Amino acid sequence: MLSEFRARLIDKQAEHRLLESMLTLFQQKGWLKARGRQRTDSTHVLAKIRALNRVLCVWETMRAALNSLAVVAPEWLRAHSHPEWVERYGPRSEDSRSPVGEAERVAFAEEIGEQGRELLDAVYDPMAPQWLRHIPAVNVLRQVWVQNYQRVDDVVRWRSSEQIPPPSRYIGSPYDEESHYSKKRSTTWVGYKVHLTESCETHLPLLITHVATTSAPVSDDAMTATIHAELDRKHLLPTKHIVDTGYVDAKLLVESQRDYQIDLVGPTRKNYHWQATLHTGFDVSHFPIDWERQQATCPQGCTSTSWTPAIDNRKNEVIKIKFSTKDCQACPSRSLCTQSSRHTRRTVTIRPQEQYRALMQRREQEGTQAFAQVYAKRAGIEGTLSQGVRMMGLRRSRYIGEAKTHFQHVATAAALNVVRSMAWFDGLxxxxxxxxAFVRLYDVP
Known part of the structure; x- marks a missing residue:
């Protein structure tokens, strides 16, 4: 009954009622207010599947397709498979049963590839029943084979790691196509990511106002605008939204203020160019910009000769400003601008005007005490994530698929709100x- 209830909620996209009905009540009681301060952070979520390497993935995908066909089309499969396949695809795939050595593993994977191609050719034969092609496990088999193999002279060949799709599109398991591989610093996982947003007023209970579940490779800054739009729909927009660097971008600083009157409080990504990190050269802040004339002036007084809009490797709009080769070659400070032996003139890359000014302003604010005091509030969201992980298993999905995993996260957020509101009522x-103990030892009296 609980399983059917969950399925109905997900089918009607009604799982948010678990949380939003509660938030409406909290607003009516005055325990939750808009235009205050809120904070957001994310954590990784492990999918309810095994993490498989590429060889195990194709092996297990073939096994899953055979098992599915054995249930829905047993006689057809008996006629289009081989008895010797039972030994390979009967037990689940294990590294202990795969060859050792790179060349041997590639040959083993290509042998599986040939057998999978034989099965797919039989499924897509014009004489085969059309409905076989619509079996989910067969469709996954087809996609996994496209991602991992290529046909060369009608022979199945294993793709190199450079030829497979990025993690956001690569299917790593036949049992959960929506879970993907990701890495954040030293943490690697296959699954999802959950984003929690909560209120953080000193005199009111800390309440989760929004929950978002994404595929693991989705970056945090891709969710900032979505979170703001959802909070706007709930009439719960904050004045200050406190986040870490992952949610901040020059474009988001501008759009958050322009579209929602939100001050997005968080440190920007550092300028990793050597001129800025070593503090021994001229970084972009040393070049005054004349936006009307579309020119920049270098520290030696020379003006730029080129102003070109472009798109960088993160798909951001930028402006590339170049100086004259003649001016740069004769410049006594050339070593403070460029250390390249190939490029004889300086190129400066900046964001469009509004974004550039917002970025420079934020970098100035980051060094102030006022910014540090506001940003210190962000640390509290880590306690919320910790409470969700330790009390309610937030970091492990109990279900297959993103929709069901999101249902779990919404229910977890609602439960956390109950626990927190009760603690607030009790005055805890x-x-x-x-x-x-070592840190406490050196506490200043």
Whole structure:
């Protein structure tokens, strides 16, 4: 009954009622207010599947397709498979049963590829029943084979790692096509990512206002605008939205203020050009920009000769400003601008005017005490994630697929709100950040 109830909620996209009905009540009671401060952070979520390498993935995908066909089309499969396949595809795929050595593993994968092609050719034969092509496991088999193999002179060949799709599109398991591989610093996982947004007013309970579930490779900054739009729909937009660097971008700084009157509070990505990191050269801040004339002036007083709009490798709009080769070659400060032996003139890349000014302004603010005091509130969301992980298993999906995993996250958020509101009603103090014994030893009296 619970499974059917969950399926109905997901089918009607009604799972948000679990949380939104609660938020409406909190607003009516005055325990949750718009135009305050909120904060957002994300954490990784493990899918309810095994993490498979590429060889195990194609092996298990073939096995899954055979098992599915054995149920829905047993007589057809008996006529289009081989008895010797039972030994390979009967037990589940395991690294312990695969060859050792790169060349041997590639040959093993190509042998599986040939057998999978034989099965797919039989399925897509004009004489085969049309409905076989619509079996989900067969469709997954076809996609996995396209991603991992190519036909060369009518022979199935294993693709190199450079030839496969990016993680956001690569199917890593036949049992959950929507879970993908991702890496954040030293953490690697296959699954999803959950974003929690909560209120953080000192005199009110800390309540989760929004939950978003995404595929693991989706970046945090891709969700900032979506979170703002959803909070606007709920009439819960904050004045200050406190986030970490992952949610901040020059374009988002401008759009958040322009579209929702939100101050997106978070540090920007550092300028990793050597001139800025070593503090021994002229970074972009040393070049005054004349936006009307579309020119920049270098620290030696020379003006740029080229102003070209472009798109960078993160798909951001930028402007590439170049200086004269003649001016740069004769410049006594050339070593402070470029260390390249190939490029004899300086090129400066900046964002469009509004974004550039917002970025420069934020970088100035980051060094102030006022910014540090506001940003210090962000740390509290990590406690929320920790509470969700330790009390309610937030970091492990109980279901297959993104929609069901999101249902789990919404239910978890609603449960956390119940726990937190009850603690607030009972007057329980909020937990403080734990410090180690060694840190406490050196606390200043």
């Amino acid at each position: 103090p909020r937990a403080q950040t734990r410090r180690s």
